[in-house]
Amino acid sequence: MTEATAKVPLKAPRINAMTVDVEEYFQVAAFENHVPSDRWAHIPSRVEASIDRILALFELAGVQATFFTVGWVAERHPTMIRRIVDAGHELASHGMNHVRVFRQDRPTFAADIRQSKQVLEDIGGQRIKGYRAATFSIDQRNLWALDELADAGFEYSSSIYPGTHPAYGMPEAQRFAFRVADGRMLEVPITTAEVAGRRMPCAGGGFFRLYPYALTRQFLRGVNRGDGESAVFYFHPWEVDADQPRVPGVSFKTRIRHYLNIHRVESRLEKLLGDFGWGRMDQIFLEHKAPAESGR
Numbered sequence: 001m002t003e004a005t006a007k008v009p010l011k012a013p014r015i016n017a018m019t020v021d022v023e024e025y026f027q028v029a030a031f032e033n034h035v036p037s038d039r040w041a042h043i044p045s046r047v048e049a050s051i052d053r054i055l056a057l058f059e060l061a062g063v064q065a066t067f068f069t070v071g072w073v074a075e076r077h078p079t080m081i082r083r084i085v086d087a088g089h090e091l092a093s094h095g096m097n098h099v100r101v102f103r104q105d106r107p108t109f110a111a112d113i114r115q116s117k118q119v120l121e122d123i124g125g126q127r128i129k130g131y132r133a134a135t136f137s138i139d140q141r142n143l144w145a146l147d148e149l150a151d152a153g154f155e156y157s158s159s160i161y162p163g164t165h166p167a168y169g170m171p172e173a174q175r176f177a178f179r180v181a182d183g184r185m186l187e188v189p190i191t192t193a194e195v196a197g198r199r200m201p202c203a204g205g206g207f208f209r210l211y212p213y214a215l216t217r218q219f220l221r222g223v224n225r226g227d228g229e230s231a232v233f234y235f236h237p238w239e240v241d242a243d244q245p246r247v248p249g250v251s252f253k254t255r256i257r258h259y260l261n262i263h264r265v266e267s268r269l270e271k272l273l274g275d276f277g278w279g280r281m282d283q284i285f286l287e288h289k290a291p292a293e294s295g296r
């Protein structure tokens with residue numbers, strides 16, 4: 001019996017959103033000076049084997065999730081994309097080439113999101129509603145990006161980290177879902193825990209590897225019961241790929257961030273999938289908010 005069933009919760013446990021950012025291990029922002037994008041096509045791909053392991057984990061746990069997918073990857077792995085969709089998961093956009101939004105001007109961004117939406121819809125055969133910026137790169141500097149996403153037909157974004165981090169963050173943003181672009185779209189920030197008035201990352205990426213699993217679980221329960229909100233958890237296919245080739249020449253800090261506890265992720269995910277209820281972004285955040293529109 002887990003602690004969840006032993007205690008009487010303050011509020012009913014909620015379903016959380018499970019999300020995967022589908023990209024190759026060499027496409028992360030921290031490696032951009034070591035693996036320039038013009039070399040990507042010459043590096044052996046590892047994403048497909050990791051995605052198949054993730055699909056198996058999700059199937060075993062009976063979980064449906066949202067896969068924010070880089071267009072560059074989708075174009076090279078169309079059958080993998082169809083396996084994701086055929087298993088009942090939601091396909092969503094992670095941009096064409098994993099370029100952070102603050103590195104794009106507005107027309108470039110507008111073209112990129114449209115192209116990524118089209119590529120994913122053509123391959124996956126389902127309408128693309130969601131977008132996640134590379135490395136949570138929408139913040140105070142480029143809130144116009146949310147208007148562009150609404151103009152391009154997206155219904156939600158999950159691109160803002162509402163806290164402080166060395167590489168990203170918008171600490172003044174609300175912690176939970178809020179309407180943007182004159183009410184046309186929903187922004188669902190990455191989940192933070194509030195501890196003694198401070199916002200702590202608690203929903204994936206490097207922190208899932210850094211913290212003991214029990215701390216992640218405690219934070220997520222706090223969000224579900226204390227805040228009464230659904231959490232958004234994220235991880236990457238390269239985080240279940242302990243044997244990925246090491247990128248040479250990167251700094252100690254980057255090495256720690258990328259590889260720390262990578263061999264522990266799969267077993268921690270198994271626990272996480274069992275300890276909470278999980279679902280797709282669109283089903284959690286769009287359907288219950290707009291019941292009148294869900295039948296169209």
Ligand SMILES: [Zn+2]
Pocket residue numbers: 021023094098133134135
């Ligand atoms: Zn990413």
